[in-house]
Amino acid sequence: MLLTKNNLGDRSDRIYDAIVVGGGAGGLSAGIYLQRYLLNSLVIDKGKARSFWMQELHNYLGLSPDTPGRELLTQGKDHYLSVGGDYLNAFVEEVTDEGETFLVKVKVGRKNSIEHTFRTRYLIAGSGIIDHLPQLSNMQNVFDYAGYNLHVCLICDGYEIADQRVGVFASSEAALGVADPLRWFTPEITLFTHGQFSVSPEKRQHYENLGFTLIETPIQQFVGQHHQMTGVELIDGTVVPLEAGLISMGSRFHTDYLEGLNLEKKGNNLVTDDMRRTSHPRVFAIGDLKVGLNQVVIAAADGALAATQIWRDIRRVEGTRRVRMRSAA
Numbered sequence: 001m002l003l004t005k006n007n008l009g010d011r012s013d014r015i016y017d018a019i020v021v022g023g024g025a026g027g028l029s030a031g032i033y034l035q036r037y038l039l040n041s042l043v044i045d046k047g048k049a050r051s052f053w054m055q056e057l058h059n060y061l062g063l064s065p066d067t068p069g070r071e072l073l074t075q076g077k078d079h080y081l082s083v084g085g086d087y088l089n090a091f092v093e094e095v096t097d098e099g100e101t102f103l104v105k106v107k108v109g110r111k112n113s114i115e116h117t118f119r120t121r122y123l124i125a126g127s128g129i130i131d132h133l134p135q136l137s138n139m140q141n142v143f144d145y146a147g148y149n150l151h152v153c154l155i156c157d158g159y160e161i162a163d164q165r166v167g168v169f170a171s172s173e174a175a176l177g178v179a180d181p182l183r184w185f186t187p188e189i190t191l192f193t194h195g196q197f198s199v200s201p202e203k204r205q206h207y208e209n210l211g212f213t214l215i216e217t218p219i220q221q222f223v224g225q226h227h228q229m230t231g232v233e234l235i236d237g238t239v240v241p242l243e244a245g246l247i248s249m250g251s252r253f254h255t256d257y258l259e260g261l262n263l264e265k266k267g268n269n270l271v272t273d274d275m276r277r278t279s280h281p282r283v284f285a286i287g288d289l290k291v292g293l294n295q296v297v298i299a300a301a302d303g304a305l306a307a308t309q310i311w312r313d314i315r316r317v318e319g320t321r322r323v324r325m326r327s328a329a
Contacts, residue, residue, distance in 0.1 A: 002081060003042075003088040005108055008116050011086065015119045016042050018310050019104055020303075021092050021257070022126035024051055025296045026287035028076035029303030030124050035083035037311040042086040042118060044106060046127070046254075051296050055147050055227075059156060060297055072296070090116075092257045095123060102282070122282045122310045125258060125270065126303065129251035129288045134169050134194060134219060141221045148227040150245040154178055156295055157246075158185040164243035165190070167232060169219075171249040172197050178248040179212060187211065190240060192232065194219050215240065255289060266291050275309035276302050284310070 003011065018034050020027045023045025034041040051057075054069030063072070081087060090106040093115075104118045131152045133142050142150075151157040158181075165188040170176045176199070179189050191207060193199065195218035199207075207214055217234045222245075224230040231241045253268045264271040264279035269291040276284045286302035288294045 001084075001086050003086055005114055008088075008108070011042075011118070014040070015101060015121065016040055016086075017120070017314060018042075018122040018124055018307070019044060019102070019118060019120040020124040020126055021104075022046075022128055022254075022287070023073070023077065023087070024126060024128055024287060024299060025072065025076065026128075026299030026303040027124070027126035028073070028080050029300040030126065030284075030286060030307045031080045031085045031087075031303070032076070032083060033304050033307030034310065035080070035085045037307065039307075039311060039314065040084075040086075042088065042120070043080060044088050044090050044092055044104070046091045047089060051299075054296070057296060058160065059295070069296070092127070095257050095261065097261060097280075121314070122284070124284045124286060124303070124306050124310075125255065125278075125289055126286045126299070127254040127257075127289065129253050129294075131247065131251050132171065132249040133247060134249070136219060136221060138221060144227060145222050145224060145229040145245070146247075149229050149243070150222070150247065152247045153294065154182060154246060155293065158182070161185055161244040161246065164188065165241065167192055167240070167242045167245045169194065169245060169247045169249065173199055173203055175248040175250065176203070176207075178246065179207070179210075182246060183210065189213075190215060190242065192219065251288070253289060258283075274305075276306040277309060282313075 017039035018041045020030050020043045023043050027043055031041050031043045051069035057063055057067045057069060058065045090108040092106050094105040096103040101119045101121055102123050106116050107113050108116055133146055136142055162185045164186055166186055167190045168179050169192045176191055190213040193216045195216055217236055220233045220235045222229050223233050229245055231239050233239050261280055270278050270285035270289050272278050272285050272290045276286050278285050284306035286306050287299035
């Protein structure tokens, strides 16, 4: 059921088997599997998943290469609702471990918002990340190209930029390291620091030996048209021609609501086992939040794994009780 401010009371007394935080590919996949295991679930989505911004999914098996990410999410949401799942657009503020259940506090609505709480036996964290972008005085100029030929994932999009003149936009010397594996796809690489950090003499020599160009002058704007970037204009007026860009500036992890659970992390990523269980036995992490690859197809598989393990856990405790309940009904 699609939940809104008006019908939240219908679920006030329900204890969900699992609440999924995040309505991206991983979260929706988890929700669909949970429902197909005859469990009851709620997907809480704040909107604008990372895949929402993908203009075309060129590497998802079975989909037309021009399928936008938002179409995948729309179909996934419809599928989830069709198997009886609950879905709510809201922001998860806090999760409290009560022992046998979690108390999930949410804020519903951007205007005239209200607070509400849900309870669940298991929690699946699929709230994802948001990529940091080059900070310019006119951010719309960045948004005009991000997700088109200004990419954020080498593994996803290396094929898209093969044999092109590519600019790497980094936030630190360490982040420039993406240029080394990028050489597999193209040798024509220009590195941009945007004047934000210095590069050591050793690294300068390394990149010079590889034939890379290092530009440390701050960027004024990207240039191009129809969402296709054709270069970068520096603050001194110089225009550097490019055919594509790769942003390597890190990401913000949407995990504030989990802070009270003290989950094990590796860097900013949550550590999980093979079934995506975290250091807490009833909390799972999927998609970009966990340690591992960050592709849409991987996130969808993560959701299936987490849901399957939750079903196994519940089945061990309840045995065939739910089957008998359905038969009696």
